[in-house]
Amino acid sequence: xxxxxxxxxxxxxLDTPALVLDLDRLERNIERMKRLLSGSALAVRPHVKTHxxxxxxxxxxxxxxxxxxxxxxxxxxxxxxxxxxxxxxTTPIAGRAKLARLAALAKRARLSVVADDGVAxxxxxxxxxxxxxxxxxxxxxxxxxxRCGVAPGPEAARxxxxxxxxxxxxxxxxxxxHGRLQGIARYxxxxxxxxxxxxxxxxxxDRVRAAGIEVPVLTGGGTGSVAMDLELRxxxxxxxxxxxYMDASxxxxxWDAQGAPIPFEQSIMILGSVVSRPQPARAVLDVGxxxxxxxxxxxxxxxxxxxxxxxxxxxxxSLRGIEATQLxxxxxxxxxxxxxxxxxxxxxxxxxxxxxxxxxxWPIAARGRSQ
Amino acid sequence: xxxxxxxxxxxxxLDTPALVLDLDRLERNIERMKRLLSGSALAVRPHVKTHxxxxxxxxxxxxxxxxxxxxxxxxxxxxxxxxxxxxxxTTPIAGRAKLARLAALAKRARLSVVADDGVAxxxxxxxxxxxxxxxxxxxxxxxxxxRCGVAPGPEAARxxxxxxxxxxxxxxxxxxxHGRLQGIARYxxxxxxxxxxxxxxxxxxDRVRAAGIEVPVLTGGGTGSVAMDLELRxxxxxxxxxxxYMDASxxxxxWDAQGAPIPFEQSIMILGSVVSRPQPARAVLDVGxxxxxxxxxxxxxxxxxxxxxxxxxxxxxSLRGIEATQLxxxxxxxxxxxxxxxxxxxxxxxxxxxxxxxxxxWPIAARGRSQ
Numbered sequence: 001x002x003x004x005x006x007x008x009x010x011x012x013x014l015d016t017p018a019l020v021l022d023l024d025r026l027e028r029n030i031e032r033m034k035r036l037l038s039g040s041a042l043a044v045r046p047h048v049k050t051h052x053x054x055x056x057x058x059x060x061x062x063x064x065x066x067x068x069x070x071x072x073x074x075x076x077x078x079x080x081x082x083x084x085x086x087x088x089x090t091t092p093i094a095g096r097a098k099l100a101r102l103a104a105l106a107k108r109a110r111l112s113v114v115a116d117d118g119v120a121x122x123x124x125x126x127x128x129x130x131x132x133x134x135x136x137x138x139x140x141x142x143x144x145x146x147r148c149g150v151a152p153g154p155e156a157a158r159x160x161x162x163x164x165x166x167x168x169x170x171x172x173x174x175x176x177x178h179g180r181l182q183g184i185a186r187y188x189x190x191x192x193x194x195x196x197x198x199x200x201x202x203x204x205x206d207r208v209r210a211a212g213i214e215v216p217v218l219t220g221g222g223t224g225s226v227a228m229d230l231e232l233r234x235x236x237x238x239x240x241x242x243x244x245y246m247d248a249s250x251x252x253x254x255w256d257a258q259g260a261p262i263p264f265e266q267s268i269m270i271l272g273s274v275v276s277r278p279q280p281a282r283a284v285l286d287v288g289x290x291x292x293x294x295x296x297x298x299x300x301x302x303x304x305x306x307x308x309x310x311x312x313x314x315x316x317x318s319l320r321g322i323e324a325t326q327l328x329x330x331x332x333x334x335x336x337x338x339x340x341x342x343x344x345x346x347x348x349x350x351x352x353x354x355x356x357x358x359x360x361x362w363p364i365a366a367r368g369r370s371q
Numbered sequence: 372x373x374x375x376x377x378x379x380x381x382x383x384x385l386d387t388p389a390l391v392l393d394l395d396r397l398e399r400n401i402e403r404m405k406r407l408l409s410g411s412a413l414a415v416r417p418h419v420k421t422h423x424x425x426x427x428x429x430x431x432x433x434x435x436x437x438x439x440x441x442x443x444x445x446x447x448x449x450x451x452x453x454x455x456x457x458x459x460x461t462t463p464i465a466g467r468a469k470l471a472r473l474a475a476l477a478k479r480a481r482l483s484v485v486a487d488d489g490v491a492x493x494x495x496x497x498x499x500x501x502x503x504x505x506x507x508x509x510x511x512x513x514x515x516x517x518r519c520g521v522a523p524g525p526e527a528a529r530x531x532x533x534x535x536x537x538x539x540x541x542x543x544x545x546x547x548x549h550g551r552l553q554g555i556a557r558y559x560x561x562x563x564x565x566x567x568x569x570x571x572x573x574x575x576x577d578r579v580r581a582a583g584i585e586v587p588v589l590t591g592g593g594t595g596s597v598a599m600d601l602e603l604r605x606x607x608x609x610x611x612x613x614x615x616y617m618d619a620s621x622x623x624x625x626w627d628a629q630g631a632p633i634p635f636e637q638s639i640m641i642l643g644s645v646v647s648r649p650q651p652a653r654a655v656l657d658v659g660x661x662x663x664x665x666x667x668x669x670x671x672x673x674x675x676x677x678x679x680x681x682x683x684x685x686x687x688x689s690l691r692g693i694e695a696t697q698l699x700x701x702x703x704x705x706x707x708x709x710x711x712x713x714x715x716x717x718x719x720x721x722x723x724x725x726x727x728x729x730x731x732x733w734p735i736a737a738r739g740r741s742q
Contacts, residue, residue: 003468015468015742049685071686072657091657091686092646094700097374097386116647120700147683148647148655179684275463276487276519284519286443286462289713291741295660295682311666312518313550314420314712315442315462315741329465329491341685342660345717348739367739368719370662370686371386 005351009358012332016273017291019347021245021362023354025267026056029244032263033226034063037238040230045069045088045219047241050341052366053350054082056244067110069239073101074369080109082365088138088219089113090175090239092120092148098371099123103131112136112172116150118162125166136172137163138219141204143176143197152200157207164213173217174208176201177239182224187254194221194228202234223264224253247340248300268350270299270335270343272317274327281320283327287335288315293342299335309335376722380729383703387644388662390718392616392733394725396638397427400615403634404597405434408609411601416440416459416590418612421712423737424721425453427615438481440610444472445740451480453736459509459590460484461546461610463491463519469742470494474502483507483543487521489533496537507543508534509590512575514547514568523571528578535584544588545579547572548610553595558625565592565599573605594635595624618711619671639721641670641706641714643688645698652691654698658706659686664713670706680706 005014014020037044046060049071057068057079067086070076076087092115093102105111106128115121115137128135139159142149150156156174163171178197184190197220205215219237221229226243229235242250245268253262272287287309292299294311301307306321319333327333337343344350345367352360376385385391408415417431420442428439428450438457441447447458463486464473476482477499486492486508499506510530513520521527527545534542549568555561568591576586590608592600597614600606613621616639624633643658658680663670665682672678677692690704698704708714715721716738723731 003472013467015472016466017741092655092700094646094657095387095644096701097384098644101374101386116649117700123701142649145683146653147687147689149649151649273466273469275465278487278513278520278522282517284463286465286741288741289664289666289710290716290739293660294666312516314716316518318518329463329488330467330494339660345661345685346739346741368661368717370388370657370659370717 004349004361005358007358007360011353011356011358014271014351016271016332017287018271019344019350020269020271021350021352022267023352023359025265026244027059029246029264029267030059030063033240033243036226036230042230042235043237045237045239046244047071047090047239048075048079048366050241050245051344052364052369053362054079054084054365055362057084060244066237072370073098073105074371075366076109076111077101077105078366078369080105086110087112090177092116092140093124094120099127102135103127103133106133106135107131112138114138114140114175115159116140116148118159121159121162121169122166125169129168134168134170136170138172138175138217139163140175141201143178143200143220144193145178145180152204154207156204157211157213160208160213161211171213173215173219174201174205176218176220177222179222182222183249184224185252185254187257187259190224191228194225195232198232198234223250227255242340245340245344248336248338249296251336266336268337268340268344269302270337272333272335274329274331274333277328280323283319283322284312285317285319285333286315287317288313290314291346292317292335292337293339293346295342296339299337302334302336304333375720375732376729378729378731382724382727382729385642385722387642387703388658389642390715390721391640391642392721392723393638394723394730396636397615398430400617400635400638401430401434404611404614407597407601413601413606414608416608416610417615418442418461418610419446419450419737421612421616422715423735423740424733425450425455425736426733428455431615437608443741444469444476445742446737447480447482448472448476449737449740451476457481458483461548463487463511464495465491470498473506474498474504477504477506478502483509485509485511485546486530487511487519489530492530492533492540493537496540500539505539505541507541509543509546509588510534511546512572514549514571514591515564516549516551523575525578527575528582531579531584532582542584544586544590545572545576547589547591548593550593553593554620555595556623556625558628558630561595562599565596566603569603569605594621598626613711616711616715619707619709620667622707637707639708639711639715640673641708643704643706645700645702645704648699651694654690654693655683656688656690656704657686658688659684661685662717663688663706663708664710664717666713667710670708673705673707675704
């Protein structure tokens with residue numbers, strides 16, 4: 001079987017494809033987020049869907065995170081089993097099997113979940129009350145992404161009232177998340193869109209308050225909007241995920257009006273090997289759709305000027321623009337993932353390195369936990 | 372934790388997203404491939420990269436398969452550990468860690484591997500000889516895909532001679548695989564491209580024979596070319612993978628000049644749930660990039676006339692064109708994967724059903740084995 005890397009092993013001798021983490025960079029990214037938010041009224045609740053790793057979540061909590069976000073109940077179960085408490089599930093829960101799991105988890109951990117539907121909220125109440133637990137419910141508002149979420153305005157107030165009067169439920173506030181905004185490279189465009197989304201959320205919060213209900217939390221935002229969320233104010237809690245690992249998409253963002261680069265470092269890499277060099281114009285890598293996600297384009301080769309990567313099937317990728325390089329079968333190539341979340345989800349473990357040496361191997365404990 | 376489905380459980384009560392297999396359809400697909408090839412000189416060596424499951428491989432072997440193809444050494448290790456023998460690794464092996472694993476596996480199983488490089492072949496010989504084993508080497512020829520493989524013609528003969536004279540190695544024949552051809556929907560276009568690729572392989576085989584070396588096997592082809600490979604002759608061994616499970620891409624193929632549909636049935640489905648129905652025009656499913664691969668486009672909804680699926684993030688998808696349907700949170704929706712291999716690789720297990728009831732749960736034992 002494919003052997004686990006050992007502490008002390010040189011990074012250059014790793015079997016491939018491998019997902020490799022630079023621990024120094026990870027630590028600096030977590031520290032930078034902490035410094036960005038220090039002195040502000042914004043709490044941070046990092047999203048574990050990026051890393052799916054209790055090891056990373058513990059480091060985020062140690063740096064002051066209030067709790068974590070989970071995209072799915074399965075991620076929350078893994079985090080709770082690892083002792084991570086205060087979990088917000090950021091996607092609505094539906095279906096009998098999930099309601100039973102949710103009710104069970106609500107007895108083991110401090111749990112919040114988003115909802116955007118009156119019937120679903122009644123089902124949450126019934127499931128949690130029957131199990132003898134309690135649950136915080138955050139109403140999701142559609143702030144422009146047109147995915148989940150009630151329309152901004154009075155509908156949010158109606159659902160908040162429903163939560164407030166149903167047994168077993170506590171009203172936790174409002175979520176307004178707009179994923180596509182996070183990836184807008186141009187600062188000015190991103191800022192005006194973030195502003196518009198925030199206004200929709202703030203309007204909804206006003207309606208809830210007007211109905212006599214306190215709004216404990218306004219949660220949303222992400223890696224791409226941190227600076228704007230700080231400046232514009234309004235949110236009380238940020239949900240950034242990608243800042244810990246970063247990827248080629250977030251790497252393109254203008255951080256401010258002067259076009260400064262994003263202040264987080266690329267901490268994960270896909271390590272691949274050349275398996276064939278049939279022509280000077282082409283080297284074939286052992287990295288394909290099964291070891292690098294393609295939803296946001298191809299990964300980007302590092303340290304090979306002019307080189308580009310093209311997917312060439314499940315387990316192959318072609319490097320182009322490398323005529324002048326001496327790459328041979330067996331040589332290692334580093335790639336920056338185009339999208340960290342979906343690439344991480346392809347791996348069972350992440351090889352943690354410092355200065356070119358393996359220091360630990362962390363299981364990606366919630367990999368595949370889409371249920 | 373997410374509970375494993377139980378035999379006897381109704382398919383309609385499964386937690387989602389789930390990968391579900393219709394066992395009747397799988398069995399019919401395997402039987403159809405057997406009947407297509409019966410009476411011909413073509414052997415079948417199904418590709419396990421599609422299913423990554425020893426359970427499916429055993430059924431293919433029971434239906435007369437000569438052995439199996441594996442895309443990666445890690446898949447071959449999993450198959451060997453499950454007692455599946457006669458394994459062809461269809462991607463070149465490179466790097467010290469892999470050579471050591473290959474040499475170890477060659478002592479436990481009948482193993483073949485493709486190669487397209489003289490230095491790599493010498494390394495295979497050294498690794499296998501040092502371990503006291505032996506290995507069959509198949510020379511990969513570039514029949515038009517421009518991925519791995521030596522140029523057709525004399526280079527194949529040179530490498531075959533190298534294999535023949537190096538200790539520990541046996542020359543196994545030639546591989547000519549052209550993945551992109553397999554997916555050409557139009558019959559006539561696909562057939563003429565398959566013909567051209569085959570000619571390149573046959574020419575290479577002639578060169579090897581002219582050098583005084585027997586060519587035991589000509590291996591290649593796939594689900595999309597089976598009928599042509601039978602008709603055109605030349606190959607001795609077929610490598611189909613997708614026919615067992617099928618997907619929306621292969622489902623579009625014209626099988627013959629009359630435009631008949633492909634004779635294999637869609638046996639796997641992604642089972643998702645509606646988690647939000649914020650507007651009549653849109654339902655949001657719990658299926659996104661982490662539970663349905665996107666490299667070949669979106670999955671296709673079943674039984675919802677006019678509906679289409681749009682990815683809406685890691686864990687969300689939007690159903691459009693459903694204004695008239697009564698879909699509510701908690702309702703199940705079936706999706707045909709756009710690409711079976713990469714979708715299967717996202718799941719740890721496949722839920723095996725007959726007639727709407729769970730009969731077994733199979734681990735996807737080689738999931739993630741990209742090393």
